[in-house]
Structure formats: C-alpha cells, structure tokens
Amino acid sequence: MFDDRSPIYQQIADKIKEDILSGALGEDEQVMSTNQYASFYRINPATAAKGFHQLIEEGVLYKRRGIGMFVSPQARDKLLAERRDRFFEQVVDAVVSEARMLGIPLSDVVRRIEGGR
Structure with missing residues (x-):
C-alpha cells in the first residue's frame, strides 16, 4: 500500500480522503482506530496517529471521546x-x-x- 513518494502518515491521510471521496466512507461513519490501522498495515501507531491528527486538523475527521474517529459531516x-x-x-x-x-x-x-x- 505504501510507497516512497511521500511520508506514510500523508499516504494514510490521502487513503482515507480517497475512501471518503469514493463513498467507501460516509458521513458520521466510524473509521478504524489508529491502533487497528497500525496493526492492519504493520506500521508504527504514532505514524498512523499523525495521519489521523492531520485529518482532524483539516476537519475531515472528528473524535468522539472513548468511542473513536468518525467522518465529519460535509467532509x-x-x-x-x-x-x-x-x-x-x-x-x-x-x-x-x-x-x-x-x-x-x-x-x-x-x-x-x-x-x-
């Protein structure tokens, strides 16, 4: 899944954006946790967290405390x-x-x- 063209955290953010654009992820739909993402793709959890944090900063994802990350309405x-x-x-x-x-x-x-x- 990952290549050497850009940092892995950026590729994670881009992949989630593509999933939203394609309709694979819808509004208010829960996304994998950073730990699940890290385990699934065999990457450092901090790297996954950095990609997710970027998406939160951009308003693409939002966090529900104790529940997880979700696609923002209007993302x-x-x-x-x-x-x-x-x-x-x-x-x-x-x-x-x-x-x-x-x-x-x-x-x-x-x-x-x-x-x-």
Missing part, C-alpha cells in the same frame, strides 16, 4: 471543493496558459474537451 463536499480548486489551478489554468502561448483559441480547447476535433 466529502469539503474534499470535492478542494479537489475542484486544485484541478482548475493545476490542470485547467496550465492548459489555458499553454494554449494562449501557442496561439490556440480557447474555443478550440473547449471543442476538443467536449469531444470534437
């Missing part, structure tokens, strides 16, 4: 909005910039995106 909507913003900043804005530099009319870019040649 999916929040993550979708962040992904959309990132998509436009990293993908669309780069395409628009490149098209302008090459003298390609944006109408041609839009037609291509819509499936026309």
Whole structure:
C-alpha cells in the first residue's frame, strides 16, 4: 500500500480522503482506530496517529471521546471543493496558459474537451 513518494502518515491521510471521496466512507461513519490501522498495515501507531491528527486538523475527521474517529459531516463536499480548486489551478489554468502561448483559441480547447476535433 505504501510507497516512497511521500511520508506514510500523508499516504494514510490521502487513503482515507480517497475512501471518503469514493463513498467507501460516509458521513458520521466510524473509521478504524489508529491502533487497528497500525496493526492492519504493520506500521508504527504514532505514524498512523499523525495521519489521523492531520485529518482532524483539516476537519475531515472528528473524535468522539472513548468511542473513536468518525467522518465529519460535509467532509466529502469539503474534499470535492478542494479537489475542484486544485484541478482548475493545476490542470485547467496550465492548459489555458499553454494554449494562449501557442496561439490556440480557447474555443478550440473547449471543442476538443467536449469531444470534437
């Protein structure tokens, strides 16, 4: 599951976000505890806890004392909005910039995106 591209705690956070975005985890649904996560993936519990803490700080998860961690209400909507913003900043804005530099009319870019040649 884990690779060398980013810290394991970040990969844990990203995996949980993907599960929320895909619908595998829903609002107010309980997620594995940090100890369960650490045991399942054979990692240090402190590493798992760091990933979970990041998600709590971002408002994606919340903790119910003595019960566990849960997906925050509206977490999916929040993550979708962040992904959309990132998509436009990293993908669309780069395409628009490149098209302008090459003298390609944006109408041609839009037609291509819509499936026309």
